[in-house]
Amino acid sequence: MSFLRSSSDRRKSASKATRSTVRGGGKSKIVVNQRLQLNPDNNHQPESYEDLKSNHFGPWIFRELEKHLPSNMLNASRDKKVKYMSGILDEYLSPAERFRGQKQKEFRQKIISNYPPLHKELYTMHPTTFFVPEFLRAINDNTEDSFRRIMSEPAPGIFAFEMLQPRFCELLISEFDNFERWVHDQKVRVMRPNTMNHYGAVLDDFGFQTMLAKLMEDFICPLSKVFYAETGGANLDSHHGFIVEYGNNRDVDLGLHVDDSEVTLNVCLGTKFSGGDLFFRGMRCEKHVNTESRSEEIFDYSHFPGQAVLHHGRHRHGARATISGHRVNLLLWCRSSVYREIRKYQKGFCSWCGECKREKEERMHTLIDNTKLVSHYVIFILHAHALLSRKMT
Ligand SMILES: O=C(O)CCC(=O)C(=O)O
Numbered sequence: 542m543s544f545l546r547s548s549s550d551r552r553k554s555a556s557k558a559t560r561s562t563v564r565g566g567g568k569s570k571i572v573v574n575q576r577l578q579l580n581p582d583n584n585h586q587p588e589s590y591e592d593l594k595s596n597h598f599g600p601w602i603f604r605e606l607e608k609h610l611p612s613n614m615l616n617a618s619r620d621k622k623v624k625y626m627s628g629i630l631d632e633y634l635s636p637a638e639r640f641r642g643q644k645q646k647e648f649r650q651k652i653i654s655n656y657p658p659l660h661k662e663l664y665t666m667h668p669t670t671f672f673v674p675e676f677l678r679a680i681n682d683n684t685e686d687s688f689r690r691i692m693s694e695p696a697p698g699i700f701a702f703e704m705l706q707p708r709f710c711e712l713l714i715s716e717f718d719n720f721e722r723w724v725h726d727q728k729v730r731v732m733r734p735n736t737m738n739h740y741g742a743v744l745d746d747f748g749f750q751t752m753l754a755k756l757m758e759d760f761i762c763p764l765s766k767v768f769y770a771e772t773g774g775a776n777l778d779s780h781h782g783f784i785v786e787y788g789n790n791r792d793v794d795l796g797l798h799v800d801d802s803e804v805t806l807n808v809c810l811g812t813k814f815s816g817g818d819l820f821f822r823g824m825r826c827e828k829h830v831n832t833e834s835r836s837e838e839i840f841d842y843s844h845f846p847g848q849a850v851l852h853h854g855r856h857r858h859g860a861r862a863t864i865s866g867h868r869v870n871l872l873l874w875c876r877s878s879v880y881r882e883i884r885k886y887q888k889g890f891c892s893w894c895g896e897c898k899r900e901k902e903e904r905m906h907t908l909i910d911n912t913k914l915v916s917h918y919v920i921f922i923l924h925a926h927a928l929l930s931r932k933m934t
C-alpha cells in the first residue's frame with residue numbers, strides 16, 4: 542500500500558480531488574470542488590481513528606487529512622467524515638489494490654464474525670496487563686534517556702528490551718493455538734504471514750487489528766521517532782501483525798531476508814526451545830540486498846520470552862534452526878507510506894545502506910588517489926621546468 546502512488550497517478554488523482562473541467566460554449570473553465578482545503582486547520586482537534594479497519598490507510602492519515610476538510614465538514618459526525626475521507630483516499634489506489642483490499646476486508650469480516658475468541662481481554666489494549674512496568678514507565682516519560690535506560694543496543698540500530706508480561710505471552714499463544722484449532726476444525730483456508738513462513742497466522746485477520754494499531758501508535762512510534770527518524774520511523778502509519786512458529790512439524794528456520802517494513806518489532810512469546818537465534822547482516826537498500834556482509838555487520842542474538850527486538854525492516858536478518866522445543870514469536874511490521882513515497886524520488890547513494898557507504902568510500906579514495914597523482918605530476922613538471930630553466934640560464 543502506498544498513500545501517494547507513482548507521480549503520474551498522483552497528479553491525476555490530486556487534480557481529480559480538487560478541481561474539474563467543465564466544457565461549455567467552446568471554452569473550458571475550472572470549477573473548484575472544495576473537497577479538501579489546501580491549508581490545514583491546525584486549531585482543529587481531529588478525532589481518533591484507531592479502531593478504523595481500513596486495509597490501506599492508517600489512523601494517522603485520517604487524523605492528518607481531517608485538518609484539511611472543508612469547514613462545513615469539520616464538525617460533521619465521525620462516520621460522515623470517514624466516508625468522505627475514504628472516498629478521497631480511495632482515488633489513490635489502483636483498481637488492483639482496491640480489489641485486493643476489498644477481498645481482504647471480506648475475508649477478515651468472515652473470520653471475525655465466525656471465530657469465537659478464547660481470551661477476549663487480549664483484543665483491546667490494556668497496557669498494565671500487557672507490558673512490564675519498566676517499559677510502561679519509559680514510554681510514559683517519553684525521552685531518549687528513558688528509552689535508553691531500559692534498552693540495550695547490542696549492534697548499531699538493533700535494540701533489545703523487556704516488554705511483555707509472561708501472562709500476556711501465555712494467553713496470546715493460547716489464543717493463537719485456539720485459532721489454529723478452529724481453522725483446522727472448520728476447514729477454513731487462512732493466509733500465512735508472509736512468503737517465507739509456512740506456519741503462524743496473521744493477527745490482523747482474526748480481530749487484532751485495532752489493538753495492534755494502538756500498539757504501534759502509542760508504544761512503538763515514540764521509540765521509532767527517536768531511533769529511526771531518518772528511515773521512516775517518524776511517521777509510521779500502517780502495520781502487519783502476525784505470529785511465527787517453529788519446531789517439530791513447523792518451520793525450522795528462516796533464511797536471510799529483509800522485511801516489508803520500516804520498523805520491525807519482534808517479541809519472543811515462548812515457549813521452551815533451544816536454537817532459534819536471530820542473525821543480522823547489515824542494512825541494505827533495494828539495489829544492494831544481495832551483497833556480501835562486512836565482518837562488523839555480522840551479529841547474532843539469542844531471544845527469550847517477553848524480550849523484544851526492534852530493528853529496521855531493511856536490516857538483513859533471519860532465524861537459525863530451532864533445534865528442540867517450540868518457538869513462537871509476535872511480529873509487528875510497521876510501515877510509513879510517506880517515507881516510501883519520498884524514497885521513490887531519492888537518487889544516488891543511500892546514507893544507511895552498508896554497500897552504498899562502501900561504494901561511496903571507495904569513490905572518495907579513488908578521487909583522493911587521483912588528486913594525489915595529479916598533484917605529484919604537477920609538482921614533477923614544475924620541478925623539471927625549474928631545472929631546465931636553471932640549466933638554460
Ligand atoms: O523468527 C524470527 O524471530 C524472525 C521472524 C522474521 O524475521 C519475520 O517473520 O520477518
Ligand SMILES: [Fe+2]
Nearest residue numbers: 798799800858
Ligand atoms: Fe523478518
